[in-house]
Amino acid sequence: MAYEGGTSPAGLRRAPNIRDVAAAAGVSHQTVSRVINGHANLRETTRQRVLDAMEELQFRPNRAARALVTKESRIIGALVASGAEYGPTATLQAVQTAANAAGYVVDPAHIDKADHRSIEAALDRLMSHAVEGLVLLAPQSRTLEVIEKLSIRIPFVTVHSLHSEDHRMSVDQLAGARLATRHLLELGHRRVVHVPGPEEWVETEARRQGYLEEMAEWGLEPAIVPAGEWTADSGYRVGLELRQERRFSAVVCGNDHIALGLVHAYADVGLRVPEDLSVVGFDDVPEAAHFLPPLTTIRQDFPELGRRCVAVLLAELRGEAPVAMGDVAPRLIQRASAVAPAVVPWAAAPPV
Template sequence: MTELSGAADSASPPRAPNIRDVAKAAGVSHQTVSRVLNDHPSIREATKERVLQVMEQLQYRPNRAARTLVTSKSRTIGILAATSASHYGPASSIGAIQDAAREAGYYVSTANMHNTETSGIQDALNHLVSQSVEGIVVIAPQKRVFDVISELQVSVPYVTMQSSSDSPHTVSVDQRGGARLATRHLIERGHRMIYHLAGPQDWIEAEERMAGFLEEMSAQDIPTTAPILGDWSADFGYRAGRELLRFRDFTAIFSSNDQMALGLIHAIRDEGLDCPRDVSIVGFDDIPEAAHFWPPLTTVRQDFTELGRRCVAQLLGNISEPEVVNIEGITAELVVRGSTAGPSF
């Protein structure tokens, strides 16, 4: 029995080095190692270099929870996301923020709201605050989420991706300007009978893109029909396209996202028509597959990498200096491909 116990002990994994191991190997006190970890100004450069070198040799990794207790800084930011983060735009935003945070030396903790009622939002916020996050980025499609957050007493700095707000908490892509670019492109191609396939009415981005379409049509003095409210899916785009093509009183459609545009192109082809010869289509987002649609999709590109970088920069600025000046939003870019041409009639 004794031999079996000894064999089990020898097979157990080695203990991870701790702060006292580092101190012993470097010939300093553990308080000195702690000061190095916290970048204390009283530590001589030579001592700091020796301690850091020993940390690397021993592969010592400081305990993040312990450091939080000592420094009151977790080096963690939170992302508060709606369940709709499964869509391309929100998902890309989350990925971009995670990448930018890592580059800045921060961890990321994400909390998904189980619903967008006040209780669901409060529960998700409480979850993040309980993890000692230093700031929060809010990614949610509905304006009501931001209305609730503005009423709550959020105890840490936060930044929102809310394109319809002038709040100093906001960083966003100019959705309305991007929609105007898409609409203007169709008008400049000679189209006058243009429909807009919009996103869900309660989505901020959908409302902004719809407003941009209507503004550009009005600015060009071109009559419009009521936008069609979709659900972002290719299936809806296909069904809407089949219904619209029964009358065919249009030559172009601006779709509020690329997935619905894909469904529209499918419907056009099933009707025996050609895109762009018979109907031109413009999308929004420039998803990775957009360049490989047939025809390749003309669309509005959002720079999610830059959006993530600016969100994190804004948030970290608010953490270190609450009166930081608001960072400007990002201009959308029109990417012209093969799905648009002049009208054939």
């Protein structure tokens, strides 16, 4: 079967579209749409002619084009902050896995800047692809403030947000930081410092607050170093300062990469973790079990978070009862980087 005008499929300089198929099959583009969408009211000979043309042209129906007819694209959009660290990346992967299991695909759009124009442009791109729902994985305060001002008319869920309570899904960051701090205090540490991630991130503020609340419950004075980055380099720089002061016996790190850099800084001058300093991280990255020493940390259940995000969207799309928006509980993973201090400083008693 020849393409109209004598041009062979191999001669096409672009991907074939629905009108190319219609011309090759000698039918209208509406008939091709009916074949794509499984309409029963078609002659079998016509259907087969269209299918043969699709095969010859190697035409694959575009999901967004299909949505114009069916009103269902089976696409979930994901707005993702560029340069995001392990947490957002792992959450996106979990959302993709859960969406695929439900017969959907995830279309991610990355934003480079937390300004209105960049965010709106990313959302416009997703809307042009006929996404049925949105997962917002941009947990910086400025980004969320912009999103709050936009009118999103399709189902959406924000991940690790302090805003949009009706649409928020998260691992409980505050509870995780309290778990990490409490573990060190129960081991006997009283001089515990917190090394946070970067400002403007929702997780940074929630983890800082959890540390402060647990220290206050034990009647202890908190100590927080200036905000850094989510990187091992940032942890290394803080470690250089902490190892000189030697005022603290334990540290709660903003994430596992910060903990990695901090341990490195101590090792460079012959100080040992956990003998000279106990360290607890946050996230439980896949490599955390292989740090030296293996890292005690807070595990976030990203697969469960992804499942819940997709469940929220699908329930709304299907008109089913709303899914509860409760936080996913974190877990303390005990390894070798945190032990009781060599000299137990019983300056304060545990809470009653």
